[in-house]
Amino acid sequence: MTSYSYRQSSSTSSFGGMGGGSMRFGAGGAFRAPSIHGGSGGRGVSVSSARFVSSSSGGYGGGYGGALATSDGLLAGNEKLTMQNLNDRLASYLEKVRALEEANGDLEVKIRDWYQKQGPGPARDYSHYFKTIEDLRDQILGATIENSKIVLQIDNARLAADDFRTKFETEQALRMSVEADINGLRRVLDELTLARTDLEMQIEGLKEELAYLKKNHEEEMSVLKGQVGGQVSVEVDSAPGIDLAKILSDMRSQYEVIAEKNRKDAEAWFISQTEELNREVAGHTEQLQISKTEVTDLRRTLQGLEIELQSQLSMKAALEGTLAETEARFGAQLAQIQALISGIEAQLSDVRADTERQNQEYQHLMDIKTRLEQEIATYRNLLEGQDAYFNDLSLAKAL
Template sequence: MSTSYSIRQTSSTGGSSMGLGGFGGGPSRFSSVHLENYGAPNMFGGTGGRGVSASKTRLVSGLGSGLSNGYGGDFISSFSVGGGDVFLPGGEKETMQNLNNRLASYLEKVRSLEEANTKLEIQIREWYQKQGPGPEHDYSSYYKMIEDLQNKILAANMDNARVLLQLDNAKLAADDFRTKYENELAIRMSVEADINGLRKVLDELTLYKADQEMQIESMKEELIYLKKNHEEEMNALRGQVGGRVNVEVDAAPPVDLTKILADMRNQYEIMAEKNRKDAETWFFSKSEELNREVATHAEQIQTSKSEITDLKRDLQGLEIELQTQLSMKAALEGTLAETEGRYCMQLSQIQDLISSVEAQLADLRSDMERQSYEYKVLLDVKSRLEMEIATYRRLLEGEESIASSKKDVSQTTRKVRTIIEECVDGKIVSSREQVHHSTY
């Protein structure tokens, strides 16, 4: 719907022929100024977007020179002065036409800027709607399921780690039993070697004992042989003594053979007993020494075996603990790598979000700066329009003041009738008429 105001003004002047510029003689003049609504409510706040125009029959020349620095050079003019019977001087008519063109240009510029502002607001609203959070979904029902699944995954990981640890412990125990078996086998072979060595020593001692027994037997046989010889000699001597002849011979005293044989027997028995005792003493001493050495070596071997067993047990415990720590370290490293990967992904997502928000902020800042610049331009245009409207007002008021200040010889009576019609879509809605009387 377009609304327009039409102001028609007629003036009649009566008086002597000495009026200004040929305005005497009572001719009637009619002028019309028509201004349509261009939809600029922001520029003229109190009029609701409707343009208001006023026209006088006369304007003071020189307005174009004072307002020549305008903005209407590149806009389409839509503000015109109607009525071909306006009797204005050439300079005033051109000035009026220039001002009308510039005002129309300003209104056209305001309309285009408002349309651009409306489009920009729509774009900003659409952008905020697009960038706003989407419809929120209620995932609270899945939280418990997710938590249960996470707990199950954690429990499965713990069970897997426990099974792996038990498997490693079983492998270590098998290795330990294998090592113990090898150690026991080595100890058994060492003991068998010692037993074989002791058997060799026993065989040597048995041979030595048999040799000594043979020596004893030979000495006994020799003793028996000596006894037999002694008895034979004794019997022979007794037989010789049986046919006794008393012969007295002066000779040395005879040798007592019995005593000599007894002494020899005693000496042989003493020697045999001594040799037997020496052999027994040597055998027992060697046996005791060998037993002591065997016992000492056995104790040392047993002590060494105990120490080796303790050390192996400690080594096994340390190896098990080492494997446990290594498994724990591997699990912690895997958890750390997973956590680092997850947080790196979250950090990259947050950085992407920050970059997107920063880009949006930069775009918004540039849009705000552009809108601020356009707002300043609009304020400048508004101020200039207000200045030109004020200039119109001063010109219109100045015409009356100039007309009243000039003196004329004759009295002139001027009657001005102004008809204001409001048209909506080409139809006259209301019409008002004002009549002004002025005397010169």
């Protein structure tokens, strides 16, 4: 509680407002200088005044402007009211300073509590978030490695499929070539069969012709024998006649030789053609059998390649599905982590902005406190200087 002590004397004084106001004392006789002293925080303030005699005037600068006017007599005016006003204003300033100090203390406590709550403490322990983030990073790294392995497997499967496709196309072209050769051999076989049939027909025709010639020859021989047997031998004295039997015998011998030669030639040609045809048929049959075996092997290889290609395509589709599912799952987890990080960063930005705002408010209040302390110090120095001046006047009057 602020206490005031006041001693009345015959003097007048007036004080202006703080920060550029004025203070005026008028003295016309003996006047005792007033003295003011205050306790800490505005408590225990006492104001006293004394009588003094002054015939001079002075001005004091600082946060206040003051002037002293003297006259030939004692100070006139309502000194009690002036000093009461002075004490009230001083008490008001001290009360304001005390309220600001209390507000400053409360603000410091609040700032300290806020820093304790918002600072790195148990309430804001992000270690479990860091552990979770580290685990998720490890999982993402493992998934990335696994994804790379799967992509590598897919590439290997694609290369193997391309290789198998190339082999399949090569084998298919070879198969088509073999089938074309087989078709050509079949046409050759058909031609050989037709040629063999034609030769057989020619042989039959030659056999029939040979039989006809034999039959005709036998008929002619029979006719000639009949004619020779029925002739009458007539002897005439003429030139020797022609030996028809010998001629016929020679003709028969020539025909037989010619027929035998033709028969042998026909048989030899037929045998040679048959052997050649048999050799060709045997060769083509063997080649056809080899081609059939190759075609069977190629079909078996083709079926195996098609089965392997289908299995590789199925494995590729399964790996692509697994890859898409893995990317979707880890993409969702990464989005959640990113949202969590964004939320934490937003909270951190709010905390920083709030801290900056409170620091600015605190600095503003500290500036106000400093200015008030400077004004109080100036006011105190002014009052102490006034008291010393009044004491000097009292001593001068006493002397």
